[in-house]
Amino acid sequence: MASRAQRMPTSLRIASSLFVLLWFVLAAFPFLWTVWGSFKVELDFFSIADWTNALTGARTEAVYGSPFTTTGYEGAWIQEEFWRNVLNTGIVCFFVVTISLTIGTLGGYALSRSSYNYTFWLLITALIFRAMPPITLVSGYLLPFFEWNIWGILPTTIIVLVAINQPFTLWMLHSFFKNIPSELDESAKVDGCNQFQAFRRVIIPVMWPGVITTGLFSFLLAYNDFAVGAMLLSESNRTMVPAIAAFLGTTQTEGNVMFAVAAVVSATVPLFILVMFFQRQIVGGLTAGAVKG
Amino acid sequence: MRHKTFLWFFLPTGLAMLLFIAMPIVSVVIQSIFAPHPAVLLEVENCTPLIGCTTETTIDQQATAALREAQPLGRFVGLGIYFDRGHLAIQEISQMWAANESWGGFFSDLSNLPFYRAMAFTLTFTFIVTPLTILLGLVIALAVNSLHRHLKGLMIFFSLLPMIVTPLIGSLILFWMIDSRGVIGNALVYLAGDPNFSLKASTGLMWVALMVYGVWSSAPFAFVVFYAGLQTLPQDQIEAAQIDGATRWQQVKFVVVPHLMPLVTFVALIQLMDNFKVFEPIIGFSAQAHAQSLSTFIFDDLGGETRQLSSAAATSVMTIIGVAILLSPVLVRTWRDFKGAR
Numbered sequence: 001m002a003s004r005a006q007r008m009p010t011s012l013r014i015a016s017s018l019f020v021l022l023w024f025v026l027a028a029f030p031f032l033w034t035v036w037g038s039f040k041v042e043l044d045f046f047s048i049a050d051w052t053n054a055l056t057g058a059r060t061e062a063v064y065g066s067p068f069t070t071t072g073y074e075g076a077w078i079q080e081e082f083w084r085n086v087l088n089t090g091i092v093c094f095f096v097v098t099i100s101l102t103i104g105t106l107g108g109y110a111l112s113r114s115s116y117n118y119t120f121w122l123l124i125t126a127l128i129f130r131a132m133p134p135i136t137l138v139s140g141y142l143l144p145f146f147e148w149n150i151w152g153i154l155p156t157t158i159i160v161l162v163a164i165n166q167p168f169t170l171w172m173l174h175s176f177f178k179n180i181p182s183e184l185d186e187s188a189k190v191d192g193c194n195q196f197q198a199f200r201r202v203i204i205p206v207m208w209p210g211v212i213t214t215g216l217f218s219f220l221l222a223y224n225d226f227a228v229g230a231m232l233l234s235e236s237n238r239t240m241v242p243a244i245a246a247f248l249g250t251t252q253t254e255g256n257v258m259f260a261v262a263a264v265v266s267a268t269v270p271l272f273i274l275v276m277f278f279q280r281q282i283v284g285g286l287t288a289g290a291v292k293g
Numbered sequence: 294m295r296h297k298t299f300l301w302f303f304l305p306t307g308l309a310m311l312l313f314i315a316m317p318i319v320s321v322v323i324q325s326i327f328a329p330h331p332a333v334l335l336e337v338e339n340c341t342p343l344i345g346c347t348t349e350t351t352i353d354q355q356a357t358a359a360l361r362e363a364q365p366l367g368r369f370v371g372l373g374i375y376f377d378r379g380h381l382a383i384q385e386i387s388q389m390w391a392a393n394e395s396w397g398g399f400f401s402d403l404s405n406l407p408f409y410r411a412m413a414f415t416l417t418f419t420f421i422v423t424p425l426t427i428l429l430g431l432v433i434a435l436a437v438n439s440l441h442r443h444l445k446g447l448m449i450f451f452s453l454l455p456m457i458v459t460p461l462i463g464s465l466i467l468f469w470m471i472d473s474r475g476v477i478g479n480a481l482v483y484l485a486g487d488p489n490f491s492l493k494a495s496t497g498l499m500w501v502a503l504m505v506y507g508v509w510s511s512a513p514f515a516f517v518v519f520y521a522g523l524q525t526l527p528q529d530q531i532e533a534a535q536i537d538g539a540t541r542w543q544q545v546k547f548v549v550v551p552h553l554m555p556l557v558t559f560v561a562l563i564q565l566m567d568n569f570k571v572f573e574p575i576i577g578f579s580a581q582a583h584a585q586s587l588s589t590f591i592f593d594d595l596g597g598e599t600r601q602l603s604s605a606a607a608t609s610v611m612t613i614i615g616v617a618i619l620l621s622p623v624l625v626r627t628w629r630d631f632k633g634a635r
Contacts, residue, residue, distance in 0.1 A: 008439060012541065016436045020448065023433050026509065028451045031458075033476060034466045046474035054476060103305035110302030114294040120631045122303070124624060129314050131616045133570040135588045136609035139324065139595055139602050140317030163313030166306050195298045224459040226573055227588070231595055241461050245576060248465075261469065264462050275453050279446075282453065286514060287521035 031268065038265045039068040042258050072262035076247075082263050084236075085243035088154060089223065092239055095158045096222040097215050100165040104218075105211060107166070108173025109199060113182060123174065126167035134164050135227040145232070152234030160228055165218050172217065175288065176210030177203070213285040216278055223271070240267045318613065324606035325374055327367035333357045367603065374607040380408045408608070411585040414500070418586065419568040422507035426564055427557060429508060430515020435545070437516070438523045449517070456513035464577030467506050499583040506574045511567065515560045522556045523549070562623050569619055587612045 037045040047053040057067030145151040188198035230242040333356040572588035594605035
């Protein structure tokens with residue numbers, strides 16, 4: 001592979017390896033540190049006396065007889081009922097991904113198979129919508145939602161998130177369907193299918209890789225949303241991220257920061273698993289837009 | 294595809310975007326030119342023998358309710374909200390302009406106005422974080438690309454984490470570490486040699502911390518895109534450059550970077566859009582006292598007991614205009630691509 005001329009000089013090789021190591025520490029250390037610290041008491045995780053306490057858990061041992069404790073998790077999940085928020089996030093993510101993929105696939109397919117001028121304008125509008133911060137729309141939602149009495153419930157948030165998701169989904173699936181040769185559905189139409197039958201019998205069987213990649217990003221958007229959930233959900237219907245933000249306000253005064261730390265770690269675990277299993281699709285999705293220019 | 298078929302395919306997604314993106318924009322614009330009704334005041338004169346008369350001002354609840362019922366949007370104020378002290382502050386600016394001899398004095402007065410402070414932070418953040426992200430992403434991509442095959446996958450896995458993790462959660466994790474009792478905060482106290490040293494006390498350091506978070510969380514995106522670009526690097530050009538005696542640095546400068554240039558523009562445009570939205574880190578760092586972005590400015594107006602919808606709407610409209618300006622180069626490029634593709 002690499003010829004001798006391309007081999008790096010030793011000094012550069014060392015510098016490059018050190019840099020990779022530095023980046024590795026920067027990227028991974030905060031997560032490892034927080035996971036480790038979430039099993040400690042607050043005085044260890046935020047230690048004034050000696051920072052090594054966070055590693056050894058000296059105070060935790062003094063209180064609980066072991067350097068690890070799950071009180072943070074118990075406090076968050078049982079006392080503060082974080083499981084409700086986890087459940088809500090599960091519901092929101094499931095419906096957002098399903099609905100937005102269903103309608104996005106139809107729309108993206110249509111955009112990729114039509115060459116009229118309006119497809120361009122629709123795509124441009126979607127691009128502008130994608131660039132707008134979601135919070136700018138929220139003040140437009142509040143009055144009508146109060147008026148119709150649909151503020152604070154999960155279905156409203158799901159529909160709003162589906163809509164906010166659409167521009168990205170459309171762009172992603174549009175460029176994906178462009179790569180499926182249109183001869184496929186043309187020939188199905190020659191054989192007597194109408195457009196929808198051609199879509200169902202010929203395109204659906206081959207579209208799954210693109211749909212899965214798009215679905216991953218839809219899931220991330222719904223899972224990571226803070227602005228919409230914090231503004232449009234009532235306290236009992238909150239999803240995880242707004243709940244964690246609300247935790248901070250209430251727990252800091254009670255000295256229960258560890259509840260928030262435990263909740264943060266709990267909310268990171270699904271993302272960890274997601275990256276582990278779908279690394280290839282995520283990388284593919286990130287670069288898909290770029291390589292196409 | 295025929296128009297009618299297209300319509301049926303596009304209808305569900307189009308309807309969703311129309312109802313929940315386009316209509317809210319219209320609603321936001323309308324809200325921004327109406328102010329809520331002030332309460333109707335009643336003056337009542339109370340006269341008691343020996344003490345004398347006092348006038349008392351009370352809110353006429355009935356009349357206020359009736360007025361709100363008759364005109365639910367509020368009273369029309371035109372662009373009044375845009376120009377008031379909380380936003381563009383035209384009056385205050387002209388006063389400052391008259392009062393200040395030097396630019397420095399003018400700008401320091403300007404930074405007392407909340408909207409301009411938010412604008413200044415948003416723009417500084419956008420235009421400092423974007424180039425740093427691209428630079429860091431490029432260096433990581435070059436370094437990882439020279440690694441052994443087995444290590445590459447592992448590095449990509451861990452590199453993705455800062456980007457994939459929820460922005461609010463990522464910023465909280467960093468915030469707890471830079472807390473003066475956290476591990477990085479402790480190290481900083483040690484380095485500064487001042488036991489009372491705290492990042493949270495200084496506006497400048499808080500800005501730096503927010504930007505460090507910004508680079509940390511978006512460098513992975515730049516890295517992944519550039520890394521993918523490096524896989525398609527033309528080997529013959531590299532060899533030709535080597536035969537011509539190019540040093541390693543020259544190869545990077547004259548072959549690799551030009552090859553990645555389209556990707557650099559792509560990353561730059563996406564990052565400009567995303568950094569302009571900067572929101573969660575400020576909430577996560579509880580930094581509202583030191584730094585406000587346009588998004589947190591809207592968020593603070595909407596939250597709390599008194600929802601200031603009109604004020605939030607005016608800021609929203611100006612943010613959307615800002616996004617449109619930032620986006621105009623992309624729009625022009627997409628138009629050219631579209632024309633070329635047909």
